Amino acid sequence: MVTVSALGSSLLEVLAAEERKRILSLCQKISLRPGEAVATDTVGPIVYLVEAGAFIERIYYGARAVPIVHVTGPGDLLQANRLFVSSSLYRTELRAIHIENNSLLAWPAADFLAALRTTPEGLLYLCSWSNQQIQTSRVQLYETVAHSAYYRLVNLLASLANRYGYRNSNGSTVLLPLKLTVKDISECINVSRETGSSLFNKLRRRGVVGAGKFIKVELSKLSEYAATLE
């Protein structure tokens, strides 16, 4: 896996106090229950910033029911590509998945861009965010063509556990506080639900993933295991 340097701060943190105040005055806050989808029947394109929780975004780029899927968390921007690329040929779905608080800040794309374009810090942040996204999606393409689905599943679980997981007292069992179905996970690694389910059961039988309502991951076993996979 390629290490992509973290942005280290969120958009709001890079802005000066006055600019932050101005851009915040233009946004609408949306709170969502776990499993709830964001209404997408809005008038124009909207840009989102994840304030709390976790979200799953599905983007359909063509006629086929094969989404490109991302899980995002606090500080991530969503649909910021709508600021520049006009394409009405694809649709997106956005759903809250954290079992605790999920909230988004939402801006009409035009307002968001107008507020940012007067601040070099904001534009630089957007450039750097976009560049990280290019990297992420190319790495996803690389892993899809270069690695097995099993490898991608193990890596996905490890990265979700590291980013969102709650550790138990022994420090190794990690509970994922996310409402994710086998279908969601299968789509994240670009396989059918059937394939995803069978790979998931393989991890269960090996004791790397625990049973229960939420996914439990044995992080140390998972990391050990990841190193053996192609």
Added chain:
Amino acid sequence: MVTVSALGSSLLEVLAAEERKRILSLCQKISLRPGEAVATDTVGPIVYLVEAGAFIERIYYGARAVPIVHVTGPGDLLQANRLFVSSSLYRTELRAIHIENNSLLAWPAADFLAALRTTPEGLLYLCSWSNQQIQTSRVQLYETVAHSAYYRLVNLLASLANRYGYRNSNGSTVLLPLKLTVKDISECINVSRETGSSLFNKLRRRGVVGAGKFIKVELSKLSEYAATLE
């Protein structure tokens, strides 16, 4: 295929005369023969702008010899992700492929960013360029998981013919003035050389692609054919 709105202008065109002059004074011009690779044993990260011709870029994101490949032409930026993302874990190869003139403008990444960050137009352009790249690589991922390799090959040839092709007098036969091997084309559509070669021969037998030193494409037949594929 998703239509991504073209940027419409290149970085140099969006800059005011004085800023354009300043950024041009910082670059080095590199001219290359067809088939010649850009020396990548430089001291620090370099950002390129394609001035003329066409280039093929291979990026290796991991240990496996599976590159992510792009063909780029005039106005495209190359390795601009190096401005923000620090990752020494992957290597890239950049080769000139146009049979006429190939030239690049090259900047040390730090100089390029320093020159751009003082111009809102430059930063906005970089944001918009990056956003288009996100779109392009996600569409590439979508096509890889949702469509057949044959579909991807036909689409690749059509887009290369439209962007770089020379039309003959009947207006339908298009010569691609590019030094591209079957291996290059196979890598563009993420299949093995053997698979790429067999798909290519299938198109030859159908009379959609002509024989010869350079690839000749029957554009009207190709477009008709593309519509029948999944």
